[in-house]
Amino acid sequence: MKANYCLHAILVCLGMLANSQALSNEKLNHLRPLHSHHEKGKEGQVLQRSKRGWVWNQFFVIEEYTGPDPVLVGRLHSDIDSGDGNIKYILSGEGAGTIFVIDDKSGNIHATKTLDREERAQYTLMAQAVDRDTNRPLEPPSEFIVKVQDINDNPPEFLHENYHAxxxxxxxxxxxxxxxxxxxxxxxxxxNSAKLVYSILEGQPYFSVEAQTGIIRTALPNMDREAKEEYHVVIQAKDMGGHMGGLSGTTKVTITLTDVNDNPPKFPQSVYQMSVSEAAVPGEEVGRLKAKDPDIGENGLVTYNIIDGDGMELFEISTDYETQEGVVKLKKPVDFETKKAYSLKVEAANVHIDPKFISNGPFKDTVTVKIAVEDADEPPMFLAPSYIHEVQENAAAGTIVGRVHAKDPDAAGSPIRYSIDRHTDLDRYFSIGQEDGFIKTTKPLDREETAWLNISVFATEFHNRHQEAKVPVAIRVIDVNDNAPKFAAPYEGFICESDQTKPVSNQPIVSISAEDKDDTANGPRFLFSLPPEIVHNPNFTVRDNRDNTAGVYVKRGGFSRQKQDLYLLPIVISDGGIPPMSSTNTLTIKVCGCDVNGALLSCNAEAYVLNAGLSTGALVAILACIVILLVIVVLFVTLRRQKKEPLIVFEEEDVRENIITYDDEGGGEEDTEAFDIATLQNPDGINGFIPRKDIKPEYQYMPRPGLRPAPNSVDVDDFINTRIQEADNDPTAPPYDSIQIYGYEGRGSVAGSLSSLESATTDSDLDYDYLQNWGPRFKKLADLYGSKDTFDDDS
Incomplete structure (x- = not known):
């Protein structure tokens, strides 16, 4: 506290000295009080000029003064002040009356409060001298400045508390x-309160700082990130030019060394041991290796390559960029029996290389990888990936087609058994020797049915039936000349009938060609000819065109349909096979009628007969007459029938009664003679009256004595007459009765009656008026078969 007070006292003294020095340097006219001078103007007018009479200069006050008494800032004094107390000093402006006070008699100005230059560096005030009694201004108002004198009361401060670089x-x-x-x-x-000097407190000897600028620089060469990556540096800023007594501030700087590719990849070991099974498939992983690179990011990326070794063709290596490992994979199958171990030389190199560090040495490393092949139980292996065999068609069963051969690749050498795939029906054509693999036919083959047969053969280890292999076998059926050629289509020729004098045409009546099911090697060319027995045929001849076609020509004229309208010409077709095959084909040639231009009109003999006697107009007239006569006859028959026999009544209510069904169910077991009329008789009614079952009569009548029984003969005429008489003399039958059911089935029938009308009641609500004409006829006809014979109108 005493030291601080002394410091402020010294500063006050310095301020007073500065003020006194300023006063000594001030012009005299600025120090004198103002007074009046009378001068004459150009026109004799007296002018008055005023002069300042204040005694002061720019004032200073020390900031942060904390003494017991107010700080004397300065003194206002006018040279007109004689010291008698008649002059009053007045202070106005910024801080007047609050911060700054003035003694109105002496003009001394004091600061009543502690001032802070950092808050306000100066104050502008206004001073005036007035008459104490009258307040009349003795001096015009004058402005002056009070500056707050700085002291070193603020330490340096950094922009950031922590820095990162x-x-x-x-x-x-x-x-x-x-x-x-x-x-x-x-x-x-x-x-020097604001003059700063920077220095490093922590971080040496790695870094340094420039005292005036605060720039931090590296101080050691070849700092290695892999050895130490992060450094903590403390920087100090001190004012007063770094001298003793100055204030200071510090900050922390975290400095990270960024990576550069200054380290090559290194394998941690010189040899890697791996193994792979011979049963492994290409693409399967064999093993992994890793070269370590202490660099990070893209500087630590490593790529792997196989640069040498006896397994370069069988193995490959790729880079797993997530783990930075080299992945060794199988490229081609390996065989334990062929080679049991392989050696590879693998190189690891950086992907990105910094040219500045190439001089330090190669940024790569190599390692030896030894791969052992492990034995596995492998399936049999055929000596060929597929087989093609041939066999002639029609070869006898048991003919050898060919052989397949497989072996066990394992060192044990298990015996092999062969079989044909049973999932197809081709095994019925072939068989295979289980031990030797010979394929044989089981039946003759037809090339024309199937030219190629594809089978699959399995080879299975005898000691391990789960180990098997499959191979396709294609069998070609070789053609032999076993099919004779024939017509390529059903040919038919036509010739016009003509007289003897008409010249024979040089054009063929038909061109023919042939086809052969055999291969072209057994029939590339066809020969056409007539059979030897008709080679001198007087009517037709065959000419071979030597291009597998032939033409049939007419040798004469004068063909007539009346004599012969159809000719059958045999033609022999031979192929060029060994031995050749031939067949005889029949060509049909019709004789037809033609017009004058040779166009066909008709090839029927009947048409020729008609055309010979009548012209076309006459034929048309005859046909028209026949049609008219037929129409007249049909109309006549129809009208006559409608007039005599109005069988059908078209009223709606009578249509239902027009269907009459005769339900004859036969004579039962006694009906052995189909045409014995005696079986139609009712034995029960021969000698007596037969009651009707279709109606219930009101009175019972005895049979008439005059009627004789129906004879048991086969005379149809007598039988019918008898039945008609019985029907005419039957008093129980209405004249319009048409409901007759023949219910007699003969004696001894175990089936019984099948009629559905046996249980019918005699009450009928049917209207029989429309049967007035037909009723008696049906009645007579029904009586021919006895009382049980009834025609069912419902049927």
């Missing part, structure tokens, strides 16, 4: 890392 590893000494900046709130224009 990066610098590449292996950087040269003096490489700029980062610049830190501090500020001081003190007045930079007064003294």
């Amino acid at each position: 990066n610098v590449p590893e292996r950087s040269n000494v003096g490489t700029s890392v980062i610049q830190v900046t501090a500020s001081d709130a003190d007045d930079p224009t007064y003294g």
Whole structure:
């Protein structure tokens, strides 16, 4: 406290000295009080000029003064002040009356409060001298400034409490890392309170800082990120030019060394041991290896390659960029029996290389990879991936087609058994020797049915039936000349009938060709000819065109349909096979009628007969007459029938009665003679009256004595007459009765009656008026078969 008070006292003294010095340097006319001078103007007018009479200059006050008494800022004094107390000093402006007070008699100005220059550096005030009694201004108002004198009361402050910076590893000494900046709130224009000096407190000897700028630089060469990646540096800023008594501030700077590719990849071991089964398939992983690179990011990326070794064709290597491992994979199948081990030389190199560090050596490393092949139980292996055999068609069963051969690739050499795939029906054509693999036919083959047969043969280990292999076998059926040629189509020829004098045409009546089911090797050319026995045929001849076609020509004229309208010409067709095959084909040639231009009109003999006697107009007239006569006859028969026999009544209510059904169910077991009329008789009614079952009579009548029984003969005429008489003399039958059911089935029938009308009641609500004409006829006809014979109108 005493030291602070002494410091302020010294500063006050310095301020007073500065004020006194300023007063000594002030012009005299500025120090004298103002008074009047009378001068004459151009026109004799007296002018008055006023002069200032204040005694002061720019004032200073020390900031942060904390003494017991107010600080004397300065004194206002006018040279007209004689010291008698008649002059009154007045202070106005910024802080007047609150911060600054004036003694109105002496003009001394004091600061009543502690001032802070960082809050306000100066104050502008107005001073005036007035008459104490009258307040008449003795001096015009005059403005002056009170400056707050700075002291070193603010330490330096950095812009950030913590800084972060990066610098590449292996950087040269003096490489700029980062610049830190501090500020001081003190007045930079007064003294050294705001003059800062930077220094490093922590971080040596790796880094240094420039005292004036605050730039941090590297101080050691070849700093290695892999050895130490992060550094913590403390920087100090001190004012007063770094001298003793100055204030200071600090900040922390975290400096990270960024990676550069300054390390090559290295394998941790010189040899890697791996193994692979001979049963492994291409693409299967064999093993992994890794070269370590302490660099990070893209500088640590490693790629792997096989650069040498006896397994370069069988193995490959790729890079797993997630784990930075080299993945060794099988490229081609390996065989334990062929070779049991392989050696590879693998190289690991960086993907990205920094040219600055190439001089340090190659950024790659190599390692030896030894791969052992493990034995596995492998399936049999055929000596060929597929087989093609041939066999002639029609070869006898048991003919050898060919052979397949497989072996066990394992060292044990298990015996092999062969079989044909049973999932197809082709095994019925072939068989195979289980031990030797010979394929034989089981039946003759027809090339024309199937030219190629494809089978599959399995080879299975005898000691392990789960180990098997499959091979396709294609069998070609070789053609033999076993099919004779024949017509390519059903040919038919036509010739016009003509007289003897008409010249024979040079054009063929038909052109023919042939086809052969055999291969072209057994019939590339066909020969056409007539059979030897008709080679001198007087009517037709065959000419071979030597292009597998032939033409049939007419040798004479004068063909007539009346003599012969159809000719059958045999033609022999032979192929060129060994031995040749031939067949005889029949060509049909019709004789037809033609017009004058040779166009066909008709090839029927009947048409010729008609055309010979009548012209076309006459035939048309005859046909028209026949049609008219037929129409007249049909109309006549129809009208006559409608007039005599109005069988059908078209009223709606009578249509239902027009269907009459005769339900004859036969004579039962006694009906052995189909045409014995005696079986139609009712034995029960021969000698007596037969009651009717279709109606219930009101009175019972005895049979008439005059009627004789129906004879048991086959005379149809007598039988019918008898039945008619019985029907005419039957008093129980209405004349319009048409309901007759023949219910007699003969004696001894175990089936009984099948009629559905046996249980019918005699009451009938049917209207029989429309049967007035037909009723008696049906009645007579029904009586021919006895009382049980009834025609069912419902049927």
